[in-house]
Amino acid sequence: MPFSIVEFAKAEHEKGKPLLDAALEGARLRLRPILMTSLAFIFGLLPLWFATGSGAVARRILGSTVIGGMIAASAIAIFLIPVTFYVVERLATRAQAGRLRIWRRRLLHSLSQFRNMDTAIVTGLTGIFGSLLGGSASVATAWVTQRTSNKRKEFHAERLQAGKALQPIY
Numbered sequence: 327m328p329f330s331i332v333e334f335a336k337a338e339h340e341k342g343k344p345l346l347d348a349a350l351e352g353a354r355l356r357l358r359p360i361l362m363t364s365l366a367f368i369f370g371l372l373p374l375w376f377a378t379g380s381g382a383v384a385r386r387i388l389g390s391t392v393i394g395g396m397i398a399a400s401a402i403a404i405f406l407i408p409v410t411f412y413v414v415e416r417l418a419t420r421a422q423a424g425r426l427r428i429w430r431r432r433l434l435h436s437l438s439q440f441r442n443m444d445t446a447i448v449t450g451l452t453g454i455f456g457s458l459l460g461g462s463a464s465v466a467t468a469w470v471t472q473r474t475s476n477k478r479k480e481f482h483a484e485r486l487q488a489g490k491a492l493q494p495i496y
Contacts (some may be wrong), residue, residue, distance in 0.1 A: 331356045333451050336415075345415055353408040364400040368393055383475055394466070 335352035339345055374389030 331403075335411050340414065345412060345419075349408040349415075351414045352411070355406065357404060360400060360403050364396055366478050368396055369424065371396075374393075387472060387475070391465075 331349075331352040333352075334355055335348040338348035338351055343351070370395050371389050373392060374385050377385035377389065
């Protein structure tokens with residue numbers, strides 16, 4: 327039995343199922359395991375996200391970064407991989423059928439080779455793409471969290487100087 331969305335969808339499409347139905351069925355089949363794994367990991371990181379005490383800011387930044395990256399990676403796995411599979415298969419089929427203009431055929435020639443690659447390589451490439459996008463989301467989350475933390479420190483420092491607060495709360 328295939329274990330990834332791409333493997334399952336490719337096997338179903340080769341059996342004669344329409345491409346869109348095969349991609350949706352692969353996504354439906356893998357939805358529950360992806361969500362269960364992602365949510366278990368995210369719930370395990372919640373204490374890190376809600377950290378208090380000494381060094382809490384660093385733990386909160388780390389927790390929010392990893393949680394943001396996991397949410398992004400899960401969204402990629404659930405939504406982007408089936409769509410990418412559908413688009414690549416459809417364009418590769420059109421390129422092989424010769425229904426595209428010559429310049430498009432040349433441009434999409436790599437897609438037809440991509441289509442004939444081993445499924446493990448295709449799954450690995452989509453995993454690498456997902457990791458890069460998830461890492462970008464993690465960096466963005468860390469940047470926003472750090473900016474928020476700095477603004478909060480500035481706000482409490484201003485209140486302390488104005489005599490409206492006894493000490494800053496971090």
